Amino acid sequence: METIFDLRDVSYTYIKRFDALKNVTLSFKAGEQTAILGANGSGKSTLLSILNALTYPTSGEFSAFGMPIKEEIFDTLEDNEYARFFRKKVGFLFQNPDIQLFSSTVFDEIAFGPLQLDLPPDEVQKRTEEVIAMLEIENLRTRAPHMLSGGEKKKVCIASILSTNPDVLLLDEPTGGLDPRSQIWLIEVLQDLAKAGKTIITATHDLDIVEQISTRAIVVGEDHTIHVDCDCASVLGNLDLLMAANLIHRHMHRHGKLLHEHLHAHSQEHDHEHGSSVVE
């Protein structure tokens, strides 16, 4: 498989004081589905931002599609063919939908990307309509973003990315704030996109979804370095690793007179069996 992103000893420091990423060496191949796991503040979002060429490493080298990524290529007033190719190729789902939804209606939001591709108006209209139909959000098309629920906002965010048909999807906490039904819906959409050959890189600390949407897992520790990079099953089976990365914790609670303790992921509700001991 072709390597699409290649990071060599990449570090990123905010305002020259706070480390967000330290000495990260990674590569991503086309068609892979990867989960980047880490606790809050570990640097997952910064890593995605670097992969989307929105933030540039303070040290190290990052190349995408065989070209080194430099600020001068993207942050310039001159029209740049490679930057256009990159933006077309890579879609980024932001963690906060209010950042991503900047147009005044859902339709305009979804049409924004195709318009940037300089497609003819008929094609923009057709694509937008098709994405709206695909995600079953016809009832939202004339609504303003501030009139949408959290789940609806997320759907529109995904639609706004898919309308440019990117081959690489970078997703920052895609299930954050979603109810169980919306989560299942999102997982199914991502599975379909994976089957279609899209590269999907998801930053999350929701361990429930990891195996469903990815085959590879990268754990970013609270020290902002990469702790592990291997298949999902191995990562999820390594309790010490997950504890060290603050992705699970020992949890005690009570059900009636039963008091028990088990390991617990930082995610939603969970099922578990109960021990037989009784609190007196």
Added chain:
Amino acid sequence: MLFNYWISLYIIIVTPFGVQSPTSSCFLGTLGCRTGNPMIPDWMQKIEIGPCSCCTVSIGKKKGFVQKAISDLFTFLEECMVNDAIAQRKGLLQSLDPRVKVVSMILLIFAVAMTHDIRLLAIVYVLTLICAYLSKVEIGFFLKRVWVFIPIFSGIIMIPILFNVFTPGDALVTVATLGPNAHLGPFALPSVITITVQGTMVALTFVLRVATCVSSAVLLFLTTPRDLIFKSLRSLKVPKVYVLTMDMCYRYIFLFADTVRGFYTAKKSRSIKSLPLIEEQKWVGNRIGYTLVKALSMSEKVHQAMISRGFTGDIKILHRYSIHQRDYVACVSVFALSIFLILVSQNLVKI
């Protein structure tokens, strides 16, 4: 497979109350056992039941300035939501092309501003009311929206014109008798201050002119979705960057209004006693500053989101309008009416 296999990792079990491991004692404390908990300080373990017997309940009608300002802000935003609902109704003006409405409104306001004949102004005003009715806008709501601004923008400034000091003429009502040689500083005043017929007509004409112009503008905003109004400004050659900026401003006003509401409700929920006015003012200043910082930070991220989806600084706006016969009819009608009003105002046509 869901992550339920943590179940299988279910490890340590079951400690009865009283076991002194730090973790379990912490846990017991949260369940309500209020003795011997090393995590919770003593003062936090005290529970007060019911209000003190010395408590008095006072009911005040006066709101603080912060509460009043925030209530007004949200009333305004709720009205905006109502406006959006009106714009979706199937009425006369809603069925017209937004460009036709914008151009017609500007033309009509121009013509009305030149008209001095109070009868013509009254006719045009009644026409706006008929348009509101045919566009399924509640007349009471429409009148309230229009007339709430009239006393502020025109009524107050027209008050002096009523008097014979500024508009000499036939007396309608005598206000005061000053006697001969009355002066206000270097200015000589008439011996009797009256409201004149001529002054009243000038004031009424002015107020009616303003009311007609405001009615036209309010009708446009009530019957057109906000994004279409902004986009239709492109047909008047307003630069794209202004159209995009206005559009985004409108979108983010609601978001920041929610943030402001969050600040206020959070403060309210933790306010145990009312603060002096100066402290309230400091809090408002502090929150305004914080909102600005938050807005700046968000603007950077929004810009990144735009860049991420291919934005290069070249603004592209999709507007696909379809002009129907009714749009031509509306445009020609308003154009003819406006020309007629202008001709009459210039005495080129006598009525």
